[in-house]
Amino acid sequence: MNELKDQVCSSWFAPVGSASDYPLLSKWVIYGELGNDNGGSSDEISPIYSLWATFIGLYIANYVVERSTGWALTHPLSVEEYEKMKKKQLKPEFLDMVPWYSGTSADLFKTVFDLLVSVTVFVGRFDMRMMQAAMNKDQEGAQHGDLLYDHLSEKEDLWFDFMADTGDGGNSSYSVARLLAQPHIRVTRDDSVFTLPRGDVLLIGGDLAYPNPSAFTYERRLFRPFEYALQPPPWYKKDHVAVNKPEVPSGVPELKQYDGPQCYIIPGNHDWFDGLNTFMRFICHKSWLGGWFMPQKKSYFALQLPKGWWVFGLDLALHCDIDVYQFKFFAELVKEQ
Template sequence: MSVDPTEVPAEAQPRIRPRPASLDPRELGFTPQPPVPWLAPLLLINAGLRTLLAFLFGAYLDKRELQIALGPVPDHDHSAGDELWLDYVADLGDGFDSTYSIAYLLAQPQLQPDGVDRPLPRGQLLVMGGDQVYPTASGEAYENRSKGPYEAAMPVAPREGPQPTLFAVPGNHDWYDGLTAFLRLFARKRNAEFGGWRTEQRRSYFAVKLPHGWWLLGLDEQAGSYIDDPQLEYFQEIATRIHPDDRIILAVPAPTWVKAADRPGAYDSVDYFVRKVLAPTGAQVRLMLSGDLHHYARYSGEDRELITCGGGGAYLVATHRLPETITVPPRDTLVRHASKPRDYAIKGRFPTVKESRAYTWSIFWRLPHRNPGFATFIGIIHTMLMLTMSGAVRGEEQSPQLLTLPLGLMLVFILGATIAFSKPPKIGLRGYAKHWLIGIAHGLAHVALGALGTWAWLASPLSGWEWQVVTAAVIYGPVAGFLGTELLALYLVIAGFFTVNVNELFAGQSIDDSKSFLRLHIGRDGTLTVYPIALRKVNRRWSAAPDAPEDSPWIEPGTPLRPHLAEESPITI
């Protein structure tokens, strides 16, 4: 008996909850989550295994080609009316404070960010651009980290005006369970409620007709690997309705235009889609949107704008290491019939270069604070290293063999782990030597710290106590764990200078400030205006609002949220 992945048991259907009188999870219906500790050992192992499984068996778990059996896709026609407002948010399902701060702003009937001279109405459409949940996809994770906070921000459809519609593009974290939970949440056979928003799509990809000849296309690349045949057929049929004078907004899971600077093949799938499906229509792709990199950045060229806006809630990623100019597609791509390369220059970013660099130095206190499990793991490793070193030294007094088997295994493990952590790319890619050298230097630094700790331990009276393992674990372990974690923080700062482990430098901090989303407006004259809305500080103190109107947020911030434009002025297309 086959099971439809989009069918949901009756008991799992949305139900109207009474307004909660407190922040008790039993009343909210979900459990607010802290930021994901991205360097927690168990999480790293789990994420690594899932990534490996997705790489090895992704084609077997790929549900995109099965989605055609779900029936015909309804037309997503939102072209009625003289104008339309559209919101875009990505990378949202992380810690509650950051995710809900952005959800709260998105749910407000209107916003007037600093730098804007008029109120901006809430989007009639909300597009979630990928990675709606972290660290891995499951029904419970979606409920606690994304759907729950958004339902609390807008519990029911607004009393005034039409109910806003929700579309979602899956990112790599949505793919970790083969899209099972994503399809159940966003692509049911009938419209479903996501708080006050209504889902409408039936596949993991979509095409929406907008006013004045604009189109919104959401592409599912399955981690950038390829575009499946049913998806191509769907968009080829849509292309028959697109006219030469039309303009297209293309939402993709990742900013492959930036990633292609280091991996020339990263942009190939998007380029193929533009060349083979969209270019024959004569329409122009004027705007590409993506999340995946958790910041705001805009590259501008003569033909289109390329915007990354992954500030919906996940940990902040640096902006000061972004290239000033990029060529898309790269000139050294191996695709024989690639599009004509064009140059794009960075025109806006949030946080600013100065702010991004300043965040670098907070690694020294955020790393142990956000990742206590990792500090414990480092303490255990250094305790084992000290015990094997001290055993070798004591054995040297009786036998001239300093490098014992246990110590040799520890040294191989540490050097292997630090080299792997530096993620040296395959030979042939530019700059691979620095990864090996930095990784080896990092390992030797930990060995030196272990040698210094061993000398201090043997010089202290503690080395003469009985139950050496217990004594070392209780006394030496915490100190070595803190020092080893700070050594790793120093390594990340230095490695970041050489553009190595930049993601880990920021992931290890789980920075929940400096978030962003986009509010787009198609005006009466057909002009598209993009308002990049930034939030420098998220709220961390919340209170229930049991007596507020039915369609108002369940949870109110303790201090007002102060959004502002991420650039000096809106972007007009």
């Protein structure tokens, strides 16, 4: 029996030394026994002590956890505390509005620097609008290519919404976007109630993200409020690059058959601070702004509406001018129509 005990102790428990190695624990240690049956107690600490100490530690930890959990269950949050916690959890991750009148804002200094670089380097030397004109393809012999959208011209009626200067993002942009996302809005005037349906087309008039265009500001100040207001379709992928626009949803044969809300955007001067690079990447190379479909391929466009109406989306860059190729496109379109 002693041999079996020795084998178990030697294989399962590591030696822990003598009581002199643990003076603080000398009152509580379990001492071992001598190797023979008639032997008395030994100064060596029994290997069983390490197992005993482990169980005591686990018991204490379990007791603390049970007491903590029990206190939380017996002390529920008050209504005020619960509402405060709920608001904190549901609060959207919006950026604060741009501190335009703060002289210590690093973003504003960067904006001034980007503006100087854009004016001195890009404008006059490289114009993204000319690059777009060069890449535009002929369609049926006319220089319309990716600039003319006439798929709405045969509708009986058409509703459109307009907003601009969304650059601050956050609560202000979300509030407007949320109203635009509603299927309809009822407006009371005098004794009459008017029902205004959601626009078939949303037109956005530039300055999409303050103070300067970047992937961070576009995602946080433009895309996030619109995605919170009206979620994109389930198949939407944030990093997807639209190569062949318009990328209509599966099951829709052509853009004319798509009946969801659409969005067209022109750039503002703030969108030109980086030479229009971010605008092209996030607007012309993506298909969704929240739940609004974006067929747009270039920074300027012509949108043919029903009953002979038109929308000309002009790109005026930084100097509020129209380049010769853009002017030529609109001039020829007017002559033809």
